Structure formats: C-alpha cells, structure tokens
Amino acid sequence: MxxxxxxxxxxxxxxxxxxxxxxxxxxxxxxxxxxAPHLDEKDPLAVAMGYVHDAKKVDASKVPQYKPGSFCHNCVQLVGKEGDEWRPCNLFPGKLVDKDGWCKVWVLKPGAKVG
Known part of the structure; x- marks a missing residue:
C-alpha cells in the first residue's frame, strides 16, 4: 500500500x-x-448587457448583436424548468429573466432554432 x-x-x-x-x-x-426576484431592466448589470424583457422591442438598427428570433428561451445561458415564463440565467445570478427577453450575450442553445 x-x-x-x-x-x-x-x-x-x-x-x-x-x-x-x-x-x-x-x-x-x-x-x-x-x-428569486425578477431582473429589473434598470439593474446596472441588465443595462450593461442590454437586457430587455421583450426581445421583440429590440431596435436591430441600434443593437448590431441582435438577431431576429433570438430570445432568452433559445439561449444557452437560460436554465431552469422548460416552459416557465421567468427562469434563472447564468449571467444574472439570483435573478429571474423573462423567457421572451434578450441580452447582448445571447448565444443559440445547441439544438435550438432561431425563431
């Protein structure tokens, strides 16, 4: 031994x-x-990341990172129970984001589709 x-x-x-x-x-x-509380769009980190509760309100002409059809629910950073409207996001610890939201760090989840 x-x-x-x-x-x-x-x-x-x-x-x-x-x-x-x-x-x-x-x-x-x-x-x-x-x-956890819902993420406030005015939260300093949310502002820095360009987070919005409704991705359809993103002005693509002002935010070049935005791709039509990109939402939190098809982003790799969103976790939690599929189908829940408000879920945890790896980028905003301790807060919940809207599944239909969006931020500048959005990355398509493997196997998901944009749209």
Whole structure:
C-alpha cells in the first residue's frame, strides 16, 4: 500500500461522492431560484448587457448583436424548468429573466432554432 494520504481508493471514493452531489446541488439551485426576484431592466448589470424583457422591442438598427428570433428561451445561458415564463440565467445570478427577453450575450442553445 502507498503511504500517500490520497491513495487510489480514497481518490475514487471522493470522485464518486462528488459526482453524486452534483445533481443535488442543481436541485437546490433551482429551488432557490424559484424564490428569486425578477431582473429589473434598470439593474446596472441588465443595462450593461442590454437586457430587455421583450426581445421583440429590440431596435436591430441600434443593437448590431441582435438577431431576429433570438430570445432568452433559445439561449444557452437560460436554465431552469422548460416552459416557465421567468427562469434563472447564468449571467444574472439570483435573478429571474423573462423567457421572451434578450441580452447582448445571447448565444443559440445547441439544438435550438432561431425563431
């Protein structure tokens, strides 16, 4: 046996315990998010990111990053339960965004379609 404080068996047990804990952490985050406040469009971070609750109101001539058909619900940053109107976003911790919203950091979710 090895004299190392982290032998292979201990390392494997720790890795498995960590993998088991990951889904549980996600459930806690979603439960906490359900009580989170809605993001205010006037919030300094929301203003910096160009966030709006309704992507259809974005003036494409003033915001070159905007692509028609891009919404929070088809962005890779949106998390939470599919179909919920207000959901957590990785960019705005502790706040919920409108699924029909948009911001300058929008990136198409893999497998999603614009439109």
């Amino acid at each position: 090895s004299d190392s404080p982290l032998d292979r068996r201990t390392l494997l047990k720790s890795a498995i315990a960590g993998l088991v804990a990951l889904p549980c952490a996600g459930l806690v985050r979603e439960a906490e998010a359900a009580d």
